[in-house]
Amino acid sequence: MPELLWKSYIDFEVAECEFEKARVLYGRLLDRTKHLKVWMSYAEFEAAAIDKESFDLSEEQKKQCIQRVRRVFEEALNYFRSSASDLKEETAMLLEKWLSLEASFGELGDVSLVHSKLPMRLKKRRQVSTVDDSFGIEEYIDYLFPEETQTSNLKILEAAYRWKKQKLSSEF
Known part of the structure; x- marks a missing residue:
């Protein structure tokens, strides 16, 4: 299992305080x-470096560590958006992890940076065929990212979604 070998090697370098080698x-x-x-582990490593590299880091050094964490997340986000556009759930998980790390940084963190990138969760239905050639309905979660809402067709869908929500809330 090569992933365990990689993890052990990285853990060894971290234990020896060889952070550049781990990077x-x-x-x-x-x-x-x-x-x-791997992306999430790398970001967690960079976030943990704030505590591990030195107990008495200056404010500027802490900001540099946080910038390294953000750079990792940005690279991962760029990869998932460009190369693996069908991995919306993974992209959403990455953003949630980023949000939690930003919140853990306290006053040095900037959760608004991530909030603007978070997707809207949509519950959708699709027709699926079963073994006996009958059809059924399957519900699934889809994600609508802010950059996807720039197209006019999606703005119409958003308006329809708001109208449906408004209609449902007025019925109760």
């Missing part, structure tokens, strides 16, 4: 795979 290893691993867990 190089994460870079090499991301050259091989762009899996969501």
